[in-house]
Amino acid sequence: MEEVKLIATHQSFPCARVEWALRIKGVEYEYLKEDLANKSSLLLQSNPVHKKVPVLLHNNKPIAESLVILEYIDETWKKNPLLPLDPYERAQARFWARFIDEKCVLAVWGATVAQGEEKEKAVGAALESLALLEKEIQGKKYFGGEKIGYLDIAAGCMSLWFSVLEELGEMELLNAERFPSLHEWSQNFLQTSPVKDCIPSRESVVEYFSFGINYVRSLAASSKS
Ligand SMILES: N[C@@H](CCC(=O)N[C@@H](CS)C(=O)NCC(=O)O)C(=O)O
Secondary structure, three states, X not given: OOOEEEEEOOOOHHHHHHHHHHHHHOOOOEEEEOOOOOOOHHHHHXXXXXXXXXXXXXXXXXXXXXXXXXXXXXXXXXXXOOOOOOHHHHHHHHHHHHHHHHHHHHHHHHHHHOOOOHHHHHHHHHHHHHHHHHHHHOOOOEOOEOOOOHHHHHHHXXXXXXXXXXXXXOOOOOOOOOOHHHHHHHHHHHHOOOOOOOOOOHHHHHHHHHHHHHHHHHHHHHHHO
């Protein structure tokens, strides 16, 4: 009898990625809620390198890093494939997923916390990253075609989470005029199962990010004074 456990927090999009993938595959799992302010010894032992959630425990073997976990899930449970079957398309999906984590997320976070004269430049950098993704989704319902797949799951942060960052950072990024295809994708994505059944409330994400934004801004202010 196999055992699947997920160490996670509800407001985190890397954790949501793993939950969506497990649900698409129909894998039952136990949710181990982590308190990031007081990390459990299970988390510290399971992810000693980064000490971050999510961590998937499959028969007590830990796997960390959400994109790595998605590939593990896809290779372990074959039903409802997440990555495309064609090797070139698989490589492309992995390329864009890394782009989202390494460029887009950082650029949007940078634009959110930026203040004063740095704001315009930071928002410009975020828009540049998003424009590249707009080209990728044009003409498609989902990045994965007719169904959500690996890249849609990776891009899930662009739905609720980026929208909250836009609100808190007092900026408009992903609106329908500027990025019609990405905007439509985001609306479709939020309506799709299992996303709609497994997503944190907007209020809880606002609270979660507000803490981090205030912290980063206060560090920036004290380094200037
Ligand atoms: N690249 C990692 C990022 C994971 C990550 O940043 N997790 C955050 C929650 S969203 C965390 O555990 N933060 C705790 C910390 O930094 O101490 C992934 O995709 O899994």
